[in-house]
Amino acid sequence: DAGVTQSPTHLIKTRGQQVTLRCSPKSGHDTVSWYQQALGQGPQFIFQYYEEEERQRGNFPDRFSGHQFPNYSSELNVNALLLGDSALYLCASSAVGRDTGELFFGEGSRLTVL
Amino acid sequence: AQSVSQHNHHVILSEAASLELGCNYSYGGTVNLFWYVQYPGQHLQLLLKYFSGDPLVKGIKGFEAEFIKSKFSFNLRKPSVQWSDTAEYFCAIQGYSGYALNFGKGTSLLVTP
Numbered sequence: 436d437a438g439v440t441q442s443p444t445h446l447i448k449t450r451g452q453q454v455t456l457r458c459s460p461k462s463g464h465d466t467v468s469w470y471q472q473a474l475g476q477g478p479q480f481i482f483q484y485y486e487e488e489e490r491q492r493g494n495f496p497d498r499f500s501g502h503q504f505p506n507y508s509s510e511l512n513v514n515a516l517l518l519g520d521s522a523l524y525l526c527a528s529s530a531v532g533r534d535t536g537e538l539f540f541g542e543g544s545r546l547t548v549l
Numbered sequence: 550a551q552s553v554s555q556h557n558h559h560v561i562l563s564e565a566a567s568l569e570l571g572c573n574y575s576y577g578g579t580v581n582l583f584w585y586v587q588y589p590g591q592h593l594q595l596l597l598k599y600f601s602g603d604p605l606v607k608g609i610k611g612f613e614a615e616f617i618k619s620k621f622s623f624n625l626r627k628p629s630v631q632w633s634d635t636a637e638y639f640c641a642i643q644g645y646s647g648y649a650l651n652f653g654k655g656t657s658l659l660v661t662p
Contacts, residue, residue, distance in 0.1 A: 449620060468650075478639070479652070480649035525593070540594070542592050
């Protein structure tokens with residue numbers, strides 16, 4: 436049973452560029468959440484997708500956008516990258532109806548912005 | 550606004566010592582409470598959770614946590630730690646009407662032989 440898979444695992448971008456991160460949820464899960472974890476901090480909620488719609492959004496600018504596909508996989512897009520966007524981006528999946536905060540996390544995509 | 554405060558950022562214990570990690574939160578309504586753990590080289594995983602009922606909850610690997618509503622606290626405990634408990638521990642809350650988890654900054658636990 437595959438868990439949550441994320442790609443790429445590491446990437447380096449320069450300021451102003453755009454990045455797309457990808458996530459496949461755990462088998463049987465239909466809800467995907469994205470979190471940003473800066474060094475020395477806890478994960479911060481970016482947004483959650485369910486039924487291909489953004490269901491809730493955290494305090495992140497519009498440069499952060501997402502998408503969920505019919506197969507429940509998801510993408511996180513960040514435009515006009517800033518140095519401060521350097522972080523570990525975590526994808527977490529859960530199952531609706533059992534959305535009790537029990538999230539299954541991937542290993543993360545580590546983004547470095549130069 | 551929700552916030553979570555973890556008092557200890559770095560804790561070093563010897564094996565067999567008792568563990569208590571503090572977590573306090575601020576939120577005006579009903580919350581669900583969680584402890585997540587990240588072992589070295591692994592992904593974040595759920596350690597235990599509290600939604601309602603008995604305020605003393607038990608999780609995996611002998612961990613437990615107590616919800617004290619009057620103190621807005623959800624401290625994590627283990628009577629006797631092992632070297633394999635070395636990890637980063639995160640407390641998190643979920644507002645009753647929301648989906649997002651609000652995490653604390655984490656506590657890094659090192660257990661020495």
